[in-house]
Amino acid sequence: MTRATLHALLSHWWRSPLQLFTLLAGLALATALWSGVQAVNAEARASYRAASTTLGEGSYDRLARRDGQPIDLTTYVALRRAGWLVSPVITGRMNDVRIIGVEPLTAPGSMGVAEMAQGADIAGFIAGQGQLFGSADVAARLPDFDVIISENAAPNTAVTDIAVAQRILGRPDEIDSLVVAPVQPIRQDDLAQVAPDLIRQRAQQTTDTAQLTDSFHLNLTAFGLLSFAVGIFIVNGAIGLAFEQRRPVIRTLRALGVPLRRLMLLMAAELMIFAVIAGALGVLLGYMIAALLLPDVAATLRGLYGADVSGTLQLRPSWWASGLAIALGGTAVAATGALWKLAKMPLLAAAQKRALAMAAGRRAAAQAMIATLLLTVCVILCVTAQGLIAGFALLACLLIGAALALPFILDRALAFASRGARSVVTQWFWADTRQQLPGLSLALMALLLAMAANVGVSTMVSSFRTTFTGFLEQRLTSELYVDTADPAQATAFVAYATPLVDAVLPIMFSQTTIADQPTEIYGTRDHATYRDNWQMLSAAPDLWDTTFAGETILLNEQLARRGGLSVGDYVTVQGREMAIAGIYGDYGNPIGQAIIAEALFKEMYPEITPDRFGLRIAPERVPDFIAVLSAQTDISAAQTINQAGIKALSLAIFERTFTVTTALNILTLAVAGFAILMSLLTLAAMRVPQLAPAWAMGMTRAQLGRLELLRAVLLAMLTAVVALPLGLALAWALLSVVNVAAFGWKLPMYLFPMDYARLGVFALLAAALAALWPARRLARTPPADLLKVFSNER
Amino acid sequence: MNVKALILCALPFMAHAQGFAGLGTEVEGFSVPQPNPIFTFPTDHGPHNDYRIEWWYLTANLAGADGTDYGLQWTLFRSALAPEEGAGWTAPQLWMGHAAVTTPDAHYVSERLGRGGIGQAGVTADPFVAWIDDWELSGDWNTLAMSASGADFAYDMDLTAQGPLVFHGDAGFSVKSAEGQASYYYSQPYFDVAGVLALPTGDVPVTGSAWLDREWSSQPLGENQTGWDWFSLSFSDGAKLMGFRLQQTDGAHFTAATWIAADGATTAMEDGAFIAVPLDENAQGVPVRWQVTLPAHDVDVTVTAINDNAWMTTSVPYWEGPVRVTGSHQGRGYLEMTGYE
Amino acid sequence: MLTVENIHKTYATADGPFAVLRGISLGLSAGETLALTGESGSGKSTLLHIIGGLDTADQGRVLLDDTDIAALDDDGRAAIRRGSIGVVFQQFNLIPSLKIVDNIAFQARLAGRYDPAWAATLAERMGLTSQLNKYPEQLSGGQQQRVAIARTLAPKPRLVLADEPTGNLDEETAAIVMDLILELIRETQAGLLMVTHSQALAARMQRRVHLRAGQIA
Structure with a gap:
């Protein structure tokens, strides 16, 4: 019985490969979007973390020669003997890998050296046998060395004992700088006495950049959440359709004696297998997306830190896990509802149409109620929200509430429009569009969220950029x-x-x-x-x-x-x-x-x-002034900072941030477009009976096709109209609630009408493209099929 | 004896990989202590690079003008990656210094690490100088100057020897396990000390007595030995007692002791002659009160920590602090316990 | 073989409760054919569904041999449906994604009684041999109905229930299909209970029960 039933269930997909494709592609795309954003985020964080742990030097004060020359060993030992807890560091490049030589016995704790050496052969590390610690790509680039692969290593960086570094860099006994341990003994000789040619450089004020990076990550995280929401809508839609289409078959199978429970189990199993396949595809796809985006992210972080960040992506097991979890979880959530509906479905088909209509009406009412509730909570949170959790709750309420309210809003808008309709065709068009709304609403919700996310995130990023440019002008006025x-x-x-x-x-x-x-x-x-x-x-x-x-x-x-x-x-x-x-x-x-x-x-x-x-x-005098200053006084060029450089760097960072965001924007839109395509394709088959009378009454198939296209664009346009204020509200929440909660400062919000217009055009284009194929198919429906509607229908 | 200094091997990284048990492993190429040693001074005050581990270990019981008890520790450990001296960064000798000051209610600790071959740390025999960074112990062993500093304390002390060197075990050949692991081990337990402790509460002039241990070996612990409890006690009648108890994985103990009579005559005590039984533990579970008996010399005393919390928060943590002796004999001393972390 | 005792069934409607069946009792023995006739809304389809375990009665018993179908749970009724009873639906209810050959074999496979030779015989007798590798949508209505009948008969059910099996067919085709049903019923010694509007069809049954307003007239 199980085999026969499974055969019957699966045969559906072989007969309707397009449906199978849309289901798998929907799931895969949702997973891809999620895991791609996660991957970019995770990789950026991992790179940054590795960089900051291995390169922890930046957080310590340093001693360096005034003239920038290497420090000799005698000076180091003299300082140690005078009670200065300092540790020597030498850096250089070999085969494009940054070599950092440290002295593990005296290096301050968080330089991460001891951690790396753990479990390794310390004698090999310290006794000049040449062990290096680095990531796998470093090992590949330094084939002649004994590179121990370390998970925690900063990208493109090898850490080794100072003796080894001096040897392979060909700089025996040289030291570039001395890291000053944060805690020093209560008595030590004056630096000026022990090493008069050294100056103390204060630790980098890393807080600024750390905050910037955090803000950038928050930005991406918010995007991840939104893409997840879009993904869930798509998964839900794909699965809902898969069940809807097979409803009659399910009924037949049950009438022929397949027990309900067995049927549910088989269908659940079938879906889970699809979810695993689609999820795996999605993770790979997401990986590819991330790999394409990552160079920009890496460049951004490299700009922020001036440190190396891996430009290549590692396919981490955690992404497989989280990607598959999203696919399976999303499928499970969507399938639970669908299965429940199936279980409740009466075996006999009698009087179903009306019951369904009533159920749909009830569902619409419930959705509107929930939407109202969520939006109310949202308004309350706007005023009261404090803290990150409340900030994200606000975002969630706003997005879900708006998405659920969309069908209602569209229905009202269409009802309003139909009142102005004069001709029979326009009347029919409006009425038919309204009738089609429930079937398209999930896809339109996905489009709404995608567009709102785009508006919101790009507003946030642009506002961030504008504000920051102004801020840099203000703070770095001196040349x-x-x-x-x-x-x-x-x-x-x-x-x-x-x-x-x-x-x-x-x-x-x-x-x-x-x-x-x-x-x-x-x-x-x-x-x-x-x-x-x-x-x-x-x-x-x-x-x-x-x-x-x-x-x-x-x-x-x-x-x-x-x-x-x-x-x-x-x-x-x-x-x-x-x-x-x-x-x-x-x-x-x-x-x-x-x-x-x-x-x-x-x-x-x-x-x-x-x-x-x-x-x-005058800015053009700066280089000359620095040269003269270091020639005529004991102030070295290393003691000067040319602010034009800083400003240029900071601005470049935001340009790159912007690139990533734009790429993600396009991606989300593409996914939303796909959701529309899927829905329209599925609806197309059901549309034939609805369109047949119009055809019979004298409209040409080409005319019907054009109207179908027009309808999709119209619905997308209406959705865009809703998406714009939603996106702005989203941006406001990100800038004024979430950012304040996370960082204690509010970003002023700027509007970018041209960006929104462009986005609107993109969205309409996506909808039109998605509608094109189904419309063409409809326009080419053989008259016989249309006739069947009349002959075959009861 | 100062089995304690076996910690040396347990330089931070190695400790994680091997623990104290690592001290029981045999390493090829290093010399092994042999019975009937002949010592030559001052050469033997200096390092023995062909042995794997070695230490210069000084503990002092001090008192302020107001009678407050203080404890002081100055230790330099040497650990060799290879049995040779070497020069420059690649020299295989590593050094670790521990310094501490214990008051009845505070315990200040500092640790330094460094490598030999570059001048940051080392020991020379003639003239005798033992140093790491700004810490130093130097002089001719009749008089020594000693200094150390940390984030919250520092001290400078002058030491004057009041008696001869004392050789443990069989004329300085000290057996550490039933399997025969051994070390060379002698002490100068007769130092008078005077100096100043710089503490967060201010400078404190102190006087008292100190005990300096010298020990070197290559494999001082049996493979089944995991830690130790070590006592150096000075009694008011002029006699002194050094005793230790090595913990074994089977729960049994190996003990050894040296009885130093008031006239300086030494007696090495066999395994089992020295008995130490823990009486009370501190909050951390480290025994800070002991019953110590040496029936052969009518010793039955209670040894009590002056400060229960003399925990050394060093790379390899252990307990080391001054003690008070009561019972059949009165006195002061030092206690070290490892293997409790 | 089949005993129906005092079946009552009431539906809730917008105008209040509506008693569809009001105490129906009847019997059918193996090999016997019975026509169930009556006006639209007289309750004949409902009765057929209750006997077939597709619907439940408010009151009364449906005994197939010694098993009370009305008293079974959902799984039990499903087991009866796939094992002992075959239903020929007015709407054919073929599985659109399966080929004709698989549709014919389907219920027999569910029941675990698939006999390829018998299935082939059925296909041949129904004139479907050349259609076996087609899909239902490629067949005419009459052909589809014959597939549905072959599917029902493939597991050799003890009782065949048919709801207007020829209602979607023209008179000529209907007559051919009906001949086939009766012929096969005779061969398998199954009981046949058929709902029909057609007086002509009813006349070909051994017995005939007429329902009026939920009662046997």
Whole structure:
């Protein structure tokens, strides 16, 4: 019995390969979209994590020679003997692999060396036998070396003992820099005495970039969630259709004596097998998508960190697992509903049509109710949401609510349109479109979500970019930054540079606490640089005059938010009450920041002298100035930062972020287009009986085909009209709720009408393309088939 | 004896891979201690690179002007990857320093690692200097200067020997297991100490006595030995006792001891003569009160930690701290326990 | 062989409860043929469905030999449907994705009594031999009905239920199909209970029961 039944069930697919294809392709595409986004995200994170653990050096202070020359061994030993806990590092390149030589016995813990060496032959590592630790691609590029493959290794980087590195780089006894352990003994000799030619370089302020990367990942994660939602809609649609089409067969099988339970089990098994096949295909497809996108992501992260990020993708077992889980889970969720409906389906077909119509009506009503409920929750969350969970809950309510409301909205819109219809044909067109709505609603929901996701994410990314560009202009106004080593050098530098440049702006700050929040307070010189470039989120009149007069204070947004402060409130700084004159956006900074006048700062913190300076100078003079500075003073080029470079780098990063987002946008749209194609193809067969009367009454098949196409485009257009506000709401939620929850700052939202218009055109194009084939098929339906409707129907 | 220093082998990475049991494995190419040794000084105060492990291990019982008890540790371990000295980065000698100060309610620890061959750490015999980074122990063994520092403490001490060197086991050949594993082992237990402890609470001038151990070997533990409890006790009548108990995987123990009479005469005690029984454990499960008996010399004392929490948070963690002795004899001493983490 | 006792069935409708069957009792022995006639809505299809285990009665018993079909659960009725009873539906209810040969064999396979020789005989007698590798949609209505009949008879059921088996056929074809059914029924010694509007068809049955308003007239 099982074999016969299975044969009957499966024969359906061999007879309708197109349906099988749509089912498998739908499942595979949904899985692909999900796993592709996940893969990009996971790989980017993994690369970044590996990079940051192996290259943990960046988070430590370093000692380096003023003249940039290598440090000799004697200096290192002298420092150790003087109580300085420093560890030597040498870096270089070989076969395009970054070689990092470290001294494992003295390297600070989180440099990750000991972790790598664990379980390996430490004698081999340390005794100069030449072991290197690196990823598989490194091993491939260094075939002549004993490379131990390490999961945690940063891409394109090999870590080895300093002795080995010195040997293979051909630089015996040379040290590039000394990493300073964060905890030093309570007594040690002065650096200037032990190693007068070394200067201490402060640890990289990695927080800025870390926040940026996190924000970027959040962006991708949100996209992943949306693509998952789109995917689930598609899976649900594909499975729902598969069941719907086989409804009569199921009834026959049961009438012929196949027990219901057996039938359910067989169908479930059949679906799960399909899900596994489609899921596997989807994971591979997703992998390919990710592999195509990854170079951009890698480039983005490489830009952010200046560190190597693997440009190649590893097919990790976890993706197989999560991809298949999504396919199986999505199928199970969709199939459970369909199977349940089948189980409840009466064996006898009598009086079904009406019952079905009633059930459909009830379902539509329930959907509208749930949609209303979710959107209400959404409105409440808009006002009350705090924290990431609430932020994501808001997103979920918004998207699902809107998707469920779509059929209702479209139905109303079509009803409204039909009222204006004059001719018989238009009347028929509107009525017929309405009738077709339930069958297309899942596909249209997918399109809605895809478009909304596109609008939302591209608005977010573009707003991010616009804001950040402005922010960089504001913060990196000075053309050149100079770090001095000690107060004497600082004084000499100011005396030297002041007559040569337009302005020397000291940068000095202290850690303090304002409104119970850890805060960096900056003393700022009265200069047009600040007055002209800094943009306030909210400001009192004459804020710069009062602030530079030492009467008021400016806070960054993070501090104002966390302290519940706004302009006009008073805060206490070093025992002094000051009014807040302005609040400024400070993107990518985790902690509070405040600005007061330079004179007031000096009064409050007499012990702090500036050692960093921003220089205003014509940009084209910068390279020459650096050259002259390092030639005429003891300040090396390494102590200067050309801000034009920083700005260019930062902007490049966002260009690349944008590329990835655009690629993903196109992909989601393609998937939504596929969903429409699938639905239309499936409906086409059912459409024949509906279209036959129109044909019989004198409309040509070509005319009917054109109307079909028009209908798809019209529905897509209506969906687009709903998608735009939804996408904007989504962007708003991402920028004003999720980002605030995640990072403590709100991104201003900018609108990009041209982008939306382009997106709308794409969506219509996708819908039209999807409708083209079914419409052509319909237009070519043999008249005999249309006639059958009349002859064969009961 | 200071079996403790076997930790050396357990440099951070190796400990994970092998644990203390690794100290029981045989390594080819290294020399093995032989009975009836003949020591030559000052040469033998220096390193023996053809042996796998070696240490210079000093513990001191100190007191402040107000009578507060302090404990102090200064240790330098040598661990060889190969039985040769070598020069430069590739030298196979690795060094590890442990320094600690124990007060009745605090325990300060610092650890340093370094490689030989580049001058960061090492020992020379003549003149005698043992160093790692800024830590140093130097002098002619009649007088020694000693210093160390950490993130929250530092000290400088001057030591003056008040008696002769003491040789453990059979004239310095100290057997560690029934299978015959052994080490060379001698001590200078007669140092008077004076110096200053720099603590977070301020500088404390202290005086007291110190015990310096020298030991080297290549395979000091039996393969079934996992840790040890080691005692160095100085009694008020001038006698001293060094005893240790090695833990075996079968739950049994191997013990050995050296009785140093008030006149300096030493007696090596066979396995079983020295008995140490744990009485109380601290919160961590480390025994911090012991019943120690040596019936042959009428010793029956209770050994109590001055600070229960003298846990060494080093690469390989262990317990090491000053103790108070009461019972048949009164006195001070040091206790070390490994294999409890 | 078949005993129907006091069957009652009431449907809920928009206008309140509607009693379709009001105490039907009848019997049928092996090899016997019975025509069930009556107006539309007289309850004859419902009675057929209840006997076939496709529907359940509110009251009464349907005994096939000693088994009370009405008292069985869903699985039990499914077992009776595939094992002992064959139903010829008015709408044919062929499986569109299976070839004719597989459609004919289908129920016999379900029942575990597939006899290729008998199936071939049936196909030949029904004039379907040249159609075996086609799909149902490629056949005319009469041919499809013959496939449905062959499928029903392939497992040699003890009882054949037919609901207007020739209702979709023209008179001539209907007569040929009916001849075949009766001939095969005689050969397999199955009982035949046939719902029909046609007086001509009813006349060819051994017995005839007329339903009026849910009761035997």
